Amino acid sequence: MPLSRFVVYEYDTIRKISTQAISLSISTSSDVFVPDTTFELLKKLVFSQNADAILSFSIYKGVEIIKLKNFVGLLQTADGSQFEILPKLSRQSHPTQARQGLLKMLRYSNLLAFRSISSAHLNQANLPLLEIFITVFIQETEQIVRQGLQKTYQTIENEHNFLKGKWLPSRQKPHRLETFFTASDEFKSDIVPNRLLKSCVMFLIPKSQHLPNQVRLRHLRFALEEVSTSSNIRLDFEKISQLDRRFDRYQKALQWAKVLLNQQSWATQGQHFTDSLLFPAERLFEQYVAQGFKKYLSDFEVFYQEDSLFLVNDHAGKRRFGLRPDLVVRKANLTIVLDIKWKWIEPQSSTYGIEQSDLYQLYAYGHKYAAESLYLLYPAHDGFQVPLPPFYFEENLSLIVFPFNISAPLSDEIEKIKTHFQQKTDSV
Numbered sequence: 001m002p003l004s005r006f007v008v009y010e011y012d013t014i015r016k017i018s019t020q021a022i023s024l025s026i027s028t029s030s031d032v033f034v035p036d037t038t039f040e041l042l043k044k045l046v047f048s049q050n051a052d053a054i055l056s057f058s059i060y061k062g063v064e065i066i067k068l069k070n071f072v073g074l075l076q077t078a079d080g081s082q083f084e085i086l087p088k089l090s091r092q093s094h095p096t097q098a099r100q101g102l103l104k105m106l107r108y109s110n111l112l113a114f115r116s117i118s119s120a121h122l123n124q125a126n127l128p129l130l131e132i133f134i135t136v137f138i139q140e141t142e143q144i145v146r147q148g149l150q151k152t153y154q155t156i157e158n159e160h161n162f163l164k165g166k167w168l169p170s171r172q173k174p175h176r177l178e179t180f181f182t183a184s185d186e187f188k189s190d191i192v193p194n195r196l197l198k199s200c201v202m203f204l205i206p207k208s209q210h211l212p213n214q215v216r217l218r219h220l221r222f223a224l225e226e227v228s229t230s231s232n233i234r235l236d237f238e239k240i241s242q243l244d245r246r247f248d249r250y251q252k253a254l255q256w257a258k259v260l261l262n263q264q265s266w267a268t269q270g271q272h273f274t275d276s277l278l279f280p281a282e283r284l285f286e287q288y289v290a291q292g293f294k295k296y297l298s299d300f301e302v303f304y305q306e307d308s309l310f311l312v313n314d315h316a317g318k319r320r321f322g323l324r325p326d327l328v329v330r331k332a333n334l335t336i337v338l339d340i341k342w343k344w345i346e347p348q349s350s351t352y353g354i355e356q357s358d359l360y361q362l363y364a365y366g367h368k369y370a371a372e373s374l375y376l377l378y379p380a381h382d383g384f385q386v387p388l389p390p391f392y393f394e395e396n397l398s399l400i401v402f403p404f405n406i407s408a409p410l411s412d413e414i415e416k417i418k419t420h421f422q423q424k425t426d427s428v
Helices: 017-023 036-046 095-107 112-116 129-147 192-204 211-223 233-242 245-260 281-296 356-368 410-427
Strands: 005-009 013-016 031-034 055-060 063-068 071-076 082-086 152-160 180-188 277-280 301-304 310-313 319-322 327-331 334-340 373-379 391-394 397-404
Touching (some): 013 017, 013 036, 017 031, 095 129, 095 281, 192 245, 233 245, 281 327, 281 334, 356 391, 397 410
Antiparallel strands (some): 013 063, 301 327, 310 319, 391 397
């Protein structure tokens, strides 16, 4: 069971609690103070392999600080302390709203397990993220138990003082003539898929701190009493990669077991992060928006990360430097190119927080795709609720910087953008 749970947000700063007094003059509302021992364990993670994308360490005015980057999810230290890293959706983020935003993005990601997150789970966003994940796994596994655990015939070889099944004289022990060494087929539920589910249940029992989940996990342990745990989880997941159709109903539960048993990760690889479940926020946001376009923009052709065009031809006429815009939307003679960025727009800033390199990239997209309009989509926040005034690369090539509200229904956000598209369609 974790010693402590900390709710933090991407780009927050973590400091030692022993420095709280001297940090008052330099700390901000995004600073989180943790026990010194926990800070030192995080510091070890910073300097471990592949950690630079998740955490950074520095010393500011003589005080050690650890800065979170744009990964969200769960990060656990060696002492069992758990950091729940949530997306920053507003200047005064609330954990429930931030969890809902993260869960919504996960539902539309290409991470198969998370597609079984339902609207009911979004309504449980007052719970810690791990407890919500555990709840989904429990529901999927309970459904299998209600339908009946899958069983198969297994050949069991053993000694008996009576003849059972096929006698194996070659295995007979000459000094034990009063017994028979036999092989017999038994119909058993102690098979690899059930072992993986049992292993996940046993793994989660000490981790859950939510009483309803604790009770349901214990019930599952009883239901799986005749099933042993996996002796090699990694190898067993490899074994079930080609299950037959009888196990189709197991797929969702096994996908969750793979996630929760840390056999599938989207952050970094290596022993230091085996107890963590982290996701790159930019990729989640990109996939969330792209899936929304595909689902709710049915009267347009939508292409995600189209890669048919190149920036230049070299001296030999060979195409070089492939272009891959996030979204290309077409209807009749209209072509619109969109890029999706997980960055914070500041309407009061002279550059709005837009990176110049992003504008160069969009300008290339606009010319190569002969686009009528370009869009930059950024997450909406309390200071960025309406599109910025249009920018113009050229007279006939405009750029719209558009806020995309994760907290709103996905269909509503796509409809807002479609209204902009429709204005272009009517003028073409």
